[in-house]
Amino acid sequence: MQLNCKSCGKPIPAEDVNISLAIAKCGACHAVFNFADEVGGEMRDWRDKAEVPMPKAFRVENWGSELAIHRRWYSHALWFLLFFCIFWDGFLVLWYSIGIGGILSGEMGGMAWVMLVFPILHVAVGVGLTYFVLCGFFNTTTIRVAGGELTVRHGPFPWYGNHRLFSSEVNQLYCTEKEHRGKHGRCSYTYNVALKTHKGDKLDLVTHLEELDHALFIEQQIERHLQIRDERVPGEVRT
Numbered sequence: 001m002q003l004n005c006k007s008c009g010k011p012i013p014a015e016d017v018n019i020s021l022a023i024a025k026c027g028a029c030h031a032v033f034n035f036a037d038e039v040g041g042e043m044r045d046w047r048d049k050a051e052v053p054m055p056k057a058f059r060v061e062n063w064g065s066e067l068a069i070h071r072r073w074y075s076h077a078l079w080f081l082l083f084f085c086i087f088w089d090g091f092l093v094l095w096y097s098i099g100i101g102g103i104l105s106g107e108m109g110g111m112a113w114v115m116l117v118f119p120i121l122h123v124a125v126g127v128g129l130t131y132f133v134l135c136g137f138f139n140t141t142t143i144r145v146a147g148g149e150l151t152v153r154h155g156p157f158p159w160y161g162n163h164r165l166f167s168s169e170v171n172q173l174y175c176t177e178k179e180h181r182g183k184h185g186r187c188s189y190t191y192n193v194a195l196k197t198h199k200g201d202k203l204d205l206v207t208h209l210e211e212l213d214h215a216l217f218i219e220q221q222i223e224r225h226l227q228i229r230d231e232r233v234p235g236e237v238r239t
Helices: 040-047 078-105 110-117 120-138 212-225
Strands: 023-025 032-034 058-062 067-072 140-146 149-155 163-166 170-181 187-197 202-209
Touching: 058 212, 067 212, 078 110, 078 120, 140 202, 140 212, 149 202, 163 202, 170 212, 187 212, 202 212
Parallel strands: none
Antiparallel strands: 023 032, 058 067, 067 140, 140 149, 149 163, 170 187, 187 202
16 A cells, blocks of 8 residues: 655655554655554554464463473374385385395396395385374474574474574564465465564574464464564465
8 A cells, every 4th residue: 555644645655664653754744643543454454463372282381581382293194104104114125125035045136136226216215204204203393482592493303494593683473375286286385484583584483384373373472472563574474
């Protein structure tokens, strides 16, 4: 929308508008005015977010000066992947047992070595998928605000995406959406919790969340603890 000066009617450029305080300054007549009444409904859409209840997979510890948010990775979909891994890995064990047996007995000759080399790519897929399933069953993401630092840790199985930064650097938190296209044009979505520093740098703090409420809850808890007033950020998910 275009905001005009209440005194002289001239348009106000974006750099002269303070959205968080709903105050604008006119560069032409130097008038300073409040515009909350004009866009009150629109501002409430994103500034006064509804309370996000704590999801089942979460546990929060708040000791006043310290905040810890724990999120389990487990989901029921992991059981399907578990059975798939058992079948996949079991087939590879059987395949390699035959190949190694052929080498030791000498009955299969060079064919036994071909059997060992041929499924290397399948082995890589099996190892990666098995590790992913183990992480899904046992891992927890812990987001901690303590001692002037904001940290993100995944464990007990190591995983990428650990972060550590000074909490004083955080200017705003917001949630983003990522679209994933599958076969037959089907789409699925995951959600990220991102942050913007006072220097303008952006960082994806927690990624690949399957539920939007999970991302919104994390944003809500950290902003409240750090006493950050919520502001709209370009590219964030509109709720």
